[in-house]
Amino acid sequence: MSYAATSAHRATTIATIARTRAASPAPIPTADGRAALLTIADLLDTAADAFRASTPAVINGNTMNEIPSDAWYALTQAEGIAANTPATGFPATVCQYVTRRLNYDLPPNLRPDNAVAAAREGNLLARIRILNTELTTAVVPETVTSLLENAFRLLWKHALLAEVFAADANRPCNRPAIPAVAKKIRTPDTTMALRRAHDEHGPTLAYGLKDRRLACHSGDHWLTANWMVSHLGAAVPSCDEHLHTAVLAARELHTSMG
Ligand SMILES: [Zn+2]
Structure with a gap:
């Protein structure tokens, strides 16, 4: 045809x-x-x-x-x-x-x-x-x-x-109280270094992944993650495009871990 x-x-x-x-x-x-x-x-x-x-x-x-x-x-x-x-x-x-x-x-x-x-x-x-x-x-x-x-x-x-x-x-209860933003930091070498970074820079951080083997957390696509978003140690891998939802997912993960 x-x-x-x-x-x-x-x-x-x-x-x-x-x-x-x-x-x-x-x-x-x-x-x-x-x-x-x-x-x-x-x-x-x-x-x-x-x-x-x-x-x-x-x-x-x-x-x-x-x-x-x-x-x-x-x-x-x-x-x-x-x-x-x-x-x-x-x-x-x-x-x-x-x-x-x-x-x-x-x-x-x-x-x-x-x-x-x-x-x-x-x-x-x-x-x-x-x-x-x-x-x-x-x-x-x-x-x-x-x-x-x-x-x-x-x-x-x-x-x-x-x-x-x-x-x-538009419902006030659904407006997030804390903006879903991660502060970008230099990649920590150890868990201790990440903990210190949280003490210094705040509860939600993003750092570049040196090893590109993880997939982005989003079900939206199958891209490789180049960031790790950590909320007080609860970490979610993300691509550039999904940092916003990675922050929310990391917070949820942290809550679910108690
Ligand atoms: Zn993504």
């Missing part, structure tokens, strides 16, 4: 997902979300038609992967609506699933301040990442359809989590 044909199929599939969701009796999406989903579905159909009607340039015998201007315009509008209407549960990058065949973006990390919520989000993002990877190579239309349905179901869950976290963050 040509790029134009697979793009048309993807656009039509996502339009169907949008219409099915708009018709869902669940209390979410809201009325705003429903109306936006139907508009997005129409725009995706317009894009699909434009792909089907297009005659891509052939250069040196190779058919070019072109996005027809009508399709581009419709997709850009659809993304604008998704970005402005979180109640759709569609990511602002919805059209990457129509036009791209590699490197899909994940929705922005919510960085919740509690370790359990962070783990839930990490698990969800990891599952979306797997589907995204499968979508880069999937060619059989039925496979693409089912991967897109699953990806959009998980993306919706992520959008709902974002809503829950936003509501939680």
Whole structure:
């Protein structure tokens, strides 16, 4: 199947997902979300038609992967609506699933301040990442359809989590009393040196790992850790990106150790 044909199929599939969701009796999406989903579905159909009607340039015998201007315009509008209407549960990058065949973006990390919520989000993002990877190579239309349905179901869950976290963050009891920041220190050579560093610099410290064999604590990905975050000796490995949740996890670990 040509790029134009697979793009048309993807656009039509996502339009169907949008219409099915708009018709869902669940209390979410809201009325705003429903109306936006139907508009997005129409725009995706317009894009699909434009792909089907297009005659891509052939250069040196190779058919070019072109996005027809009508399709581009419709997709850009659809993304604008998704970005402005979180109640759709569609990511602002919805059209990457129509036009791209590699490197899909994940929705922005919510960085919740509690370790359990962070783990839930990490698990969800990891599952979306797997589907995204499968979508880069999937060619059989039925496979693409089912991967897109699953990806959009998980993306919706992520959008709902974002809503829950936003509501939680506004409750005073959920604002962390102590900011989740670790003071960076030179790597201590011994446990005694770490203890002295805590006496001198405070309860939560981060130091560079000389030995890069540990994985980051986050379930978000499978990167190697380059930091160790210690809360009074309870230590959690972390990459640059997850220092924030490492601090929370180290504090929890310390509490659980009594
Ligand atoms: Zn990490």
